[in-house]
Amino acid sequence: MSEVLVLIDALEGKVTKPSLELLTIARRIGEPSAVVFGDADTGVLSEYGAEKIYTFDDAAYSEFLVAPKADGVTQLVKDKNPAAVLVPSTTEGKEVAARVALRTESGLITDAVDVTVDGGTITTTQSVFAGNFTVAAQVTKGTPIIAVKPNSAAPEQAAGAGAVEAVSAEVAESSKTAKITSNKPKETSGRPELTEAAIVVSGGRGTGGDFSDVEALADALGAAVGASRAAVDSGWYPHTFQVGQTGKTVSPQLYIANGISGAIQHRAGMQTSKTIVAVNKDEEAPIFELVDFGVVGDLKQVLPQATEEIKKRKG
């Protein structure tokens, strides 16, 4: 079986859940080879099926934007001739993938939500036009390079050999041009990551700027918190939590929209959620066209009651 390169994303050594999803998807195509820049827990990678683990170690990977990493992945693609390259569909993952694709004359598909293999042909599924269509696509030139969105597969454990191979790749001087001069890690909220969460509870204009009821419901459900553009633009919640066309696209099992009218901007980011619930004062709000269940009412009354009821049921 041929190798499939998987670009691993790790935060302070901890491998992210989407990276494990990529390893699971890679096994549909061939033998996963994890590609690690800097530190990552190699034990977890082999538990999730990595047969090989290529490690790169150079200060340039954290001092400069993506170009040095693209040098490393390009070298691997040329040396190993893999069946495919999978990367997380993040800004960094997509930019590394784009540069590698151009350098190796390979087709690139971004934002895949599923990857299937039939007789060696890899087909991706993408959700496009604000989730109004799905598109099936294939790479027709070079090595298929595919950026896959979080939540596209359930990570499955599968023992892999996990043979670690340190790769020394030359970082071109021309790749050391976009210098990261300061890096301030964000404080974590302790909640699940927005794009990875099974449940998202979000708030909009109707919160009036007070997200405490939204956060309390989210915590009772073990959910991530999201916000509409109106709430973010009003300075009520940070932009990294924005769900919508210019923010995050989420596709959780359950999405609860509170005080969000459901403008196209917002729908673009959440309408592929499996189950949708909304609470809104305005019974004419377009969000109600999307919902499986809706409550016309004041979220300041409805949410605390729901939170209490969940706590009671959970005992």
Add this chain to the structure above:
Amino acid sequence: MTKIVVAVKYVPDATADRTFEADNTVDRENVDGLLSELDEYAVEQALQVVEAGEGEVTVLTVGPADAADAVRKALQMGADSGVHVEDDAIAGSDAFATSLVLAKAIEKLEYDMVFFGMASTDGSMGVVPTLVAERLGLPAVTYASEVSVDGDTVTIRRDSDAATQEIEASGKVVVSVTDQTGEARYPSFKGIMAAKKKPVEEWTLADLGIDASEVGLDNAWTKVESYTPRPPRTAGEIVTDEGDGGTKLVEFLASKKFV
């Protein structure tokens, strides 16, 4: 004197019913188009840079005849001149071919910096800025939520999920900006009138020394096999809160095993 090229895209209106052509490409004929909203932020940032000092903004687009509308809108906002690359052979081009056409056009212009929006609102891959930088051998500082220019050094702030970073590059630079850089201005009446007299050059592939075999749908490195409309959502249950809305909500969640 800072010369900035802003690359913009003419896209189908995101609020319209966007769809596809028979060849699985985006329908750009029957859906009203406009300057991609995300590119307005790039035009705005470029204008702010030249207004703070001295400079010129050239807006560049690649697209069919109607794409001239996107150039015009940017000129109305305050850009000084426009370039529209139009050639039938370009139709259906992927991100790689698009980046080739843009890079060749940019090389033909005098420039210090190239600004982009973070992504288009139709294809939304977000990779064209980095591909153009790769082709031109330039540094790329992308997904800026704040841009500052000091001489030939560009510093951006990037807010990612994990961290807030400052990133710096000097010399000729490619920059992409997010909607967090600040509201884009509306064209003033004066701006609309002035735009009519601003120069717009029209170039073809031949002007850029690009062969038709390097671009277009048939030479794309990926292929869309099929597209499927999302099945309509079946109407859900809507209740009005009569003091028990929260409880009813939880009953629904429990029925779906979320609680």
